[in-house]
Each structure stands twice: as C-alpha cells, then as structure tokens.
Amino acid sequence: MSTATTATPVIQARGLVKRYGHVTAIDGADFDLLPGEVLAVIGDNGAGKSSLIKALTGAVTPDEGEIRLNGEVIRFNGPQDARAHGIETVYQDLAVAASMDIASNMFLGRELLRPGPLGSVLRMVDKKRMREEAAAHMADLKIGLRSLTQPVETLSGGQRQAVAVARAVAWARSVVVMDEPTAALGVKESGQVLDLIRRVRDKGLPVILISHNMPHVFEIADRIHVHRMGRREALIKPSDYSMSEVVAIMTGALTVDGDGGGTVVADEAAAKAAGVRPN
Amino acid sequence: MTTSTVPYGNLTGPSRLRRLATAPIAGPLAALVLACAFFSLMTDQFLSGGNFSLIIQQVMVVGALAVGQTLIILTAGIDLSCGAVMAFGSIMIAKMAAEGTVPPLVAVALGLAVCAGFGLLNGLLVKLIPLPPFIVTLGMLNVAFALTHIYSNEQTVSDLPRALTFLGETFPLGDTDVTYGSLLALGLFGLFAYLLSSTSWGRHVYALGNSPEAARLNGIRTGRLTIGLYAIAGLVYGVAALLLISRTGVGDPQAGQTDNLDSITAVVLGGTSLFGGRGSVLGSLIGALIVGVFRNGLQLMGVASIYQTLITGVLVILAVTVDQISRKRIR
Numbered sequence: 001m002s003t004a005t006t007a008t009p010v011i012q013a014r015g016l017v018k019r020y021g022h023v024t025a026i027d028g029a030d031f032d033l034l035p036g037e038v039l040a041v042i043g044d045n046g047a048g049k050s051s052l053i054k055a056l057t058g059a060v061t062p063d064e065g066e067i068r069l070n071g072e073v074i075r076f077n078g079p080q081d082a083r084a085h086g087i088e089t090v091y092q093d094l095a096v097a098a099s100m101d102i103a104s105n106m107f108l109g110r111e112l113l114r115p116g117p118l119g120s121v122l123r124m125v126d127k128k129r130m131r132e133e134a135a136a137h138m139a140d141l142k143i144g145l146r147s148l149t150q151p152v153e154t155l156s157g158g159q160r161q162a163v164a165v166a167r168a169v170a171w172a173r174s175v176v177v178m179d180e181p182t183a184a185l186g187v188k189e190s191g192q193v194l195d196l197i198r199r200v201r202d203k204g205l206p207v208i209l210i211s212h213n214m215p216h217v218f219e220i221a222d223r224i225h226v227h228r229m230g231r232r233e234a235l236i237k238p239s240d241y242s243m244s245e246v247v248a249i250m251t252g253a254l255t256v257d258g259d260g261g262g263t264v265v266a267d268e269a270a271a272k273a274a275g276v277r278p279n
Numbered sequence: 280m281t282t283s284t285v286p287y288g289n290l291t292g293p294s295r296l297r298r299l300a301t302a303p304i305a306g307p308l309a310a311l312v313l314a315c316a317f318f319s320l321m322t323d324q325f326l327s328g329g330n331f332s333l334i335i336q337q338v339m340v341v342g343a344l345a346v347g348q349t350l351i352i353l354t355a356g357i358d359l360s361c362g363a364v365m366a367f368g369s370i371m372i373a374k375m376a377a378e379g380t381v382p383p384l385v386a387v388a389l390g391l392a393v394c395a396g397f398g399l400l401n402g403l404l405v406k407l408i409p410l411p412p413f414i415v416t417l418g419m420l421n422v423a424f425a426l427t428h429i430y431s432n433e434q435t436v437s438d439l440p441r442a443l444t445f446l447g448e449t450f451p452l453g454d455t456d457v458t459y460g461s462l463l464a465l466g467l468f469g470l471f472a473y474l475l476s477s478t479s480w481g482r483h484v485y486a487l488g489n490s491p492e493a494a495r496l497n498g499i500r501t502g503r504l505t506i507g508l509y510a511i512a513g514l515v516y517g518v519a520a521l522l523l524i525s526r527t528g529v530g531d532p533q534a535g536q537t538d539n540l541d542s543i544t545a546v547v548l549g550g551t552s553l554f555g556g557r558g559s560v561l562g563s564l565i566g567a568l569i570v571g572v573f574r575n576g577l578q579l580m581g582v583a584s585i586y587q588t589l590i591t592g593v594l595v596i597l598a599v600t601v602d603q604i605s606r607k608r609i610r
C-alpha cells in the first residue's frame with residue numbers, strides 16, 4: 001500500500017465493528033479512500049459491504065472503531081450528518097419515495113422554500129425552482145427523462161437508478177457512494193451508470209463503488225478494496241492482478257502477500273479450482 | 280450534447296385537464312357528483328342550499344376526525360381511538376365550562392391539550408416501544424371511553440355557556456343558513472390540505488408513508504415526525520370535540536362511539552391508501568361527503584337507515600379493492 005501514504009485520505013476508517021445481535025456484520029474493518037479516485041469495494045454476498053457503507057455514511061453507528069474525514073476524527077449522528085459533510089449515497093435499495101415525483105425525490109429532506117414570507121412564515125416549498133434545478137442536474141448528467149412530475153414508481157429500474165444517482169451527484173461535495181448501482185440493470189443502462197461515474201470523477205469527486213461485476217470494476221476502478229467476512233482482505237490496483245486472481249482473493253482461495261505485489265495460496269484446492277496460481 | 284440526451288420540453292408534465300382526470304381524487308369526486316345527480320333525480324328535496332347545509336352539518340364532526348385519521352393513515356397507521364378521544368375531550372370541556380370551574384375558553388384550551396396528549400401518548404407507544412398502531416389505538420379507545428364514563432358519571436352535561444354553542448349558530452349565505460362550525464371544519468380541511476401539499480413537512484409525511492427507511496436515509500427525522508403526527512391528530516380530534524358540542528348543544532358521554540370507523544370510511548372512500556404514502560385530506564372531505572350524501576339521499580327517499588349502513592359498507596369494500604388493485608398494477 002505504498003500509494004496510500006502520499007495524500008490524506010478523504011475517508012479513512014480503522015477497526016470498525018458493527019454487530020446485529022449474534023451477527024457481526026463488520027468485524028474490525030479498515031477503509032481508505034483517496035482524493036479523486038474511484039474505489040471499488042467488492043466481496044461476496046453477506047461479506048458486509050453494505051454494512052460498511054452504512055457505517056461510513058452515518059446510516060448506522062458502528063459499535064467500535066474510528067472514522068476520519070479529511071484527517072479529522074468524526075462521528076455521524078444519522079445520515080443527515082454525513083450529508084451535511086458532503087457525503088452522498090446511492091443505497092442498494094435506492095431510498096426513493098415511490099409515489100413522489102422525480103423532482104420531489106431529488107430534493108427530499110432539503111426542500112427549497114419560496115422566497116420571502118411565503119417561505120419563511122408559511123413554509124411553502126418552491127415547486128417550480130425545484131423542478132428547474134432538478135432538470136438542470138439531469139441535463140448536466142445527460143440523463144433523459146420525459147417528465148420530472150412523473151412518480152418514481154412509474155419509471156423503469158434503470159431510470160429509478162438514474163434518479164437516485166443524479167440526486168447523490170447533485171448534492172455531493174466530497175464523496176459519492178454507490179451500493180451496487182448496476183445490479184438490477186441491463187447492459188446499456190449499466191454502461192450509462194458507468195459513464196455517470198466517470199463524469200463524477202472528472203468533476204474531481206472521489207467515488208466509492210460497491211459492485212459484484214468484475215468487468216465493471218476492472219473497467220472503472222483506480223483501486224479495489226476486497227471485503228471478506230466483515231473486514232478488508234486486500235487493497236490492490238487492478239493493473240497488478242487478473243480478474244480471476246481478484247475473485248480468488250474475494251473467496252479466500254488466495255491472500256495478498258505482505259508488500260501487496262503478489263499473492264500466496266491460502267487454500268490449495270480452491271485456488272486450483274479457480275485456476276489461479278501465484279506466478 | 281450527445282444523442283442520448285432527451286430535451287426537457289415537458290417540464291410541467293401532462294396538461295392541467297389530464298392531470299385532473301388522472302388525479303387520485305378523480306374517482307371519489309366522480310362518485311360524489313354521480314351520487315348527487317342520482318339523488319337530485321330521485322327526490323325533489325335533495326337539491327337545495329338548505330339540504331346541503333344540513334349535509335355539511337351532519338358530516339362535519341366525522342369529517343374533522345377524518346382529517347386527523349388521514350394523517351395517521353398516510354403513515355400506514357390507523358387510529359381507532361379518535362372518536363373516544365373526541366368524546367372525552369367534549370365531556371371534559373362541557374363539564375368544566377358548565378360547572379364554571381374555569382372560564383369557557385380555558386376549558387376549551389385544556390380540552391384541546393388533553394386530546395393532543397392522548398395523541399402524543401399514542402405516538403410515543405407506536406414509535407418508541409414500538410407497537411402496532413392498531414393495538415395501541417385500540418387500547419387507547421378503551422381507556423378514553425372508560426375515562427369519559429367515569430368523569431361524566433354517565434350524566435349528559437347541559438346548560439352550556441354560549442362560548443361553547445356559538446359554533447352551532449348560523450349566518451345567512453344567499454338563501455341558506457350556514458353554521459360557523461361548518462366553516463371551522465372546512466378551514467381545518469383547507470389548512471391541512473395546504474400543509475400536506477405545499478410544505479416540506481407535508482412532503483416528509485408522504486415520504487415516511489412510502490418508506491420509513493428511505494425517509495430516514497434522506498435525513499428526515501422519522502421518529503419525531505411520527506410522534507408529532509399522532510399529537511397533531513389528537514389536537515384535531517379536540518377541534519372535532521368542539522364541533523360535536525356545538526352540534527348537539529350538550530356534552531354527551533355516549534357520543535362518537537362509531538365515529539372511529541366512520542372516519543376510516545371517509546378516508547378510504549376519499550382514495551387514501553391504507554398502505555400509506557398516498558392520499559389527501561381533500562379526498563377525505565369528499566369521502567365524508569359521499570357518506571353524508573348517501574345517508575341523506577336515502578333518508579329523503581324513505582330508505583330505512585339500516586340500508587344506509589349496508590350501502591356504506593359496500594362502498595368501503597369497493598374503495599379498498601380499488602386501492603389494492605391500483606397498487607398491484609404499479610408493481
């Protein structure tokens with residue numbers, strides 16, 4: 001991990017633990033996100049990726065461990081805290097209000113009020129301005145939707161995903177987090193989400209991308225955080241490893257050796273089955 | 280600009296007329312208009328200002344309860360205690376004011392506060408324990424019912440000061456006499472229609488009803504919001520208590536015993552979904568009017584009141600069926 005020392009990580013976590021009753025969803029996990037990078041987080045189902053992301057974005061409070069934002073120790077009391085620090089998340093189940101329209105969802109929890117006493121006294125929301133700004137964000141990200149007054153429940157899976165992504169990108173000031181944004185999408189729609197991620201990175205924002213899809217990860221990630229059984233198993237560059245090696249690390253067949261250049265076989269039979277041998 | 284970009288020619292969405300036709304209250308509104316047309320044809324007395332004023336007086340108590348009930352049902356909850364809380368509030372206000380323990384307006388303020396307190400207690404139990412709203416409000420129904428009978432000694436309270444019966448007085452509107460209470464009830468609907476449709480609080484209520492977890496992840500403080508909604512609903516039941524007193528002119532411990540179900544009927548007929556997140560108080564007003572129009576029209580036609588109940592029951596089942604089917608179609 002020689003690169004990790006050059007810049008202060010945007011988000012850094014050490015020794016995170018989160019238990020749900022008898023289940024330990026996060027089991028002493030570390031995490032590092034560098035400025036401007038796309039960091040892929042991969043791992044088996046149930047490895048604890050979503051739980052890790054929820055801990056980093058204030059959606060759950062970890063039982064143990066420390067989170068630093070730009071070097072400063074921080075404790076989030078709820079998702080609104082993380083949002084106030086510019087961290088925006090596209091959760092796996094999207095967290096949209098189905099019966100509400102696209103513009104309302106974009107501004108959910110931070111509605112714009114009308115100027116003057118209509119807003120300050122009568123608390124009236126500014127529907128027109130929210131629609132206009134939502135349209136501007138959508139256009140900025142080149143997301144095409146027929147009408148912003150459509151309820152989200154009338155949209156296709158890909159369009160819903162686009163709304164959730166657009167919402168996160170529109171508000172993010174320091175980090176965008178996406179939990180399996182392409183899992184429910186077809187090839188074309190997945191490609192559009194990957195394009196979106198590139199555009200976000202080109203704006204200079206770091207992106208955390210949780211994904212199962214190895215080709216996507218290798219296409220877009222600057223570094224890969226491999227999560228296994230509640231903790232970080234490895235933090236590697238995609239250029240140093242093949243896809244099958246990374247999958248083998250994910251499943252525990254291989255482990256990364258001390259200086260992160262190569263791998264050692266942890267499980268001889270599994271490694272053979274996966275067709276990977278170091279060197 | 281790439282070719283994949285679709286221009287935003289249609290920011291405001293479908294035309295006003297189209298939106299009205301597909302609005303969730305279009306169905307209930309059509310049912311109300313059809314019912315009015317039907318009864319106008321069947322009886323001569325139906326279509327008159329006086330009769331409409333009467334219908335509004337008959338539905339305003341249940342209508343006011345339906346405002347609070349709408350708030351709870353929008354969160355996918357249900358409030359069985361509303362009628363009993365109203366009855367307790369009305370007895371308390373009537374008795375304190377009639378006995379002169381406190382000035383009438385202080386009695387009113389205390390009554391409203393106690394009703395809001397019942398609601399607050401409902402909300403705390405639903406959110407903090409947490410318990411299903413159905414069970415909590417069923418328990419509270421019995422508590423409030425018993426307290427009403429204990430506090431009143433089963434006695435009807437009469438000889439109320441004018442401050443309490445004032446809402447039952449009328450003013451002329453054209454050739455019709457309208458009660459001040461009807462105005463208050465309509466004002467209540469207007470106020471909550473505004474709050475729900477045009478404030479961020481209202482948007483948070485809908486988001487909460489759609490998905491509490493999504494609302495939470497969007498930074499909405501769902502606990503506070505839920506508890507507040509139950510307390511506000513309680514306060515609204517207090518206003519219903521004032522309307523009840525003004526309508527009957529007495530404090531009656533037997534009042535309001537079926538009003539909880541009637542308010543749910545009005546809300547459901549008005550197109551508000553029992554699954555939460557969709558509906559409106561305007562719909563509930565229409566729902567309450569549908570019940571009132573049917574009762575009144577059938578009565579004018581000389582149909583026995585038990586058939587009125589029968590038809591209301593059929594209407595409710597119809598409305599819930601429509602809700603369920605339209606939800607399935609969306610998925």
Ligand SMILES: Nc1ncnc2c1ncn2[C@@H]1O[C@H](COP(=O)(O)OP(=O)(O)O)[C@@H](O)[C@H]1O
Nearest residue numbers: 020023025043044045046047048049050051052
């Ligand atoms: N809210 C919760 N309550 C109980 N167990 C949970 C909860 N969230 C996650 N878990 C458990 O924690 C483990 C990790 O889950 P998750 O973080 O969703 O993994 P992933 O996203 O990698 O599939 C699983 O065993 C899951 O069942």
Ligand SMILES: [Mg+2]
Nearest residue numbers: 049050092179
């Ligand atoms: Mg997950």
